[in-house]
Amino acid sequence: MRICEIFRSIQGEGLTMGVPTVFVRTVGCNLDCSWCDTKYSFTGGTEMSIPEIMKRIGSCRTVCVTGGEPMLQKDIYELFDALLKAGKRIVLETNGSVDLKDVPDDPLVMISMDIKCPSSGMSDRMLDSNTELLTMKDQLKFVIKDQTDLDYAIRYLKDHQVRTNVIFGPVGGTDKLEWLVDEVLRNDVDARVLPQLHKIIWGDKKGV
Numbered sequence: 001m002r003i004c005e006i007f008r009s010i011q012g013e014g015l016t017m018g019v020p021t022v023f024v025r026t027v028g029c030n031l032d033c034s035w036c037d038t039k040y041s042f043t044g045g046t047e048m049s050i051p052e053i054m055k056r057i058g059s060c061r062t063v064c065v066t067g068g069e070p071m072l073q074k075d076i077y078e079l080f081d082a083l084l085k086a087g088k089r090i091v092l093e094t095n096g097s098v099d100l101k102d103v104p105d106d107p108l109v110m111i112s113m114d115i116k117c118p119s120s121g122m123s124d125r126m127l128d129s130n131t132e133l134l135t136m137k138d139q140l141k142f143v144i145k146d147q148t149d150l151d152y153a154i155r156y157l158k159d160h161q162v163r164t165n166v167i168f169g170p171v172g173g174t175d176k177l178e179w180l181v182d183e184v185l186r187n188d189v190d191a192r193v194l195p196q197l198h199k200i201i202w203g204d205k206k207g208v
Contacts, residue, residue: 001075002027003048004041004068006056007207011064012198014112014139014167016091022060024053024079029068031095033120035145035171037204041068050075050082057088066093071100080104097125100133111138115156117149119171134164142191145171150183157189166191173199 004025011021025038027045048056057063063083070076071094080103083090089108094100096114103111111134116122120143134140140162142153153168168184170176173196181193202208 001048001050001053001073001079002045003053004045005207006053008060009198009208011062011091012173012196012201012208013169014091014141014194015165016062016110017194017197019062020060021062021064021091022057023064023066024057024070026065026067026070026073026076028072029095030072031069031097031116031120031122031125033116033122035120035143037173038066038068040206050078053079054082054086057083061087062089062091064091064093067095069095069098071098077102077104080109084108095122096130097122097127099127100130103133107137109137112141113138114141114143115153117142117144117152119145119149123152128160131160131162134162136164139165139167141167141169143169143171144180147183150180150187153191154187154189157191168193169196 004027006024008022011017011019025041027041029042084106091110091112093112115126144150168191170180177195184191184193198208
């Protein structure tokens with residue numbers, strides 16, 4: 001498996017925000033979002049075996065498998081199996097464009113899936129059937145830059161059968177939070193508004 005980086009920190013996003021986590025960041029992505037903050041993961045990296053990855057993870061109970069797009073890795077399911085056998089909780093961060101039907105249906109697996117809004121330039125690449133797979137142990141995230149993105153997200157929630165936790169976050173992780181909160185309240189949207197905690201703590205920095 002091609003690995004960009006493995007590091008231990010706290011989760012900065014979503015329902016597990018603040019939880020000590022080992023991040024396994026894979027190399028490669030099939031999208032190119034305009035505001036992406038991990039483009040350094042698109043190329044390079046190191047080839048690592050599953051046992052090597054598991055050794056680096058160590059005793060930490062929660063593992064975030066991220067990218068890039070980790071579902072592009074041919075041996076991703078082998079990694080899932082190893083993590084589950086070790087009793088790890090998995091948070092799979094995926095961009096919403098790759099079929100998730102074979103992701104293990106296990107209480108220890110949380111799918112953290114994006115729906116890309118228009119400002120990303122990738123909103124036409126989403127695989128809507130993935131949304132139907134999500135349950136209340138998972139989360140659906142919208143990264144929102146402006147009113148156009150907000151309107152798109154609200155319309156998406158109205159047009160699709162969403163049965164999971166919904167998270168709205170601002171582009172950049174901390175920008176326009178007050179505006180986004182005001183708009184979610186004004187439009188009576190059933191969503192959490194969350195920042196990126198790691199950027200509040202460390203700023204725009206790799207490996208945290």
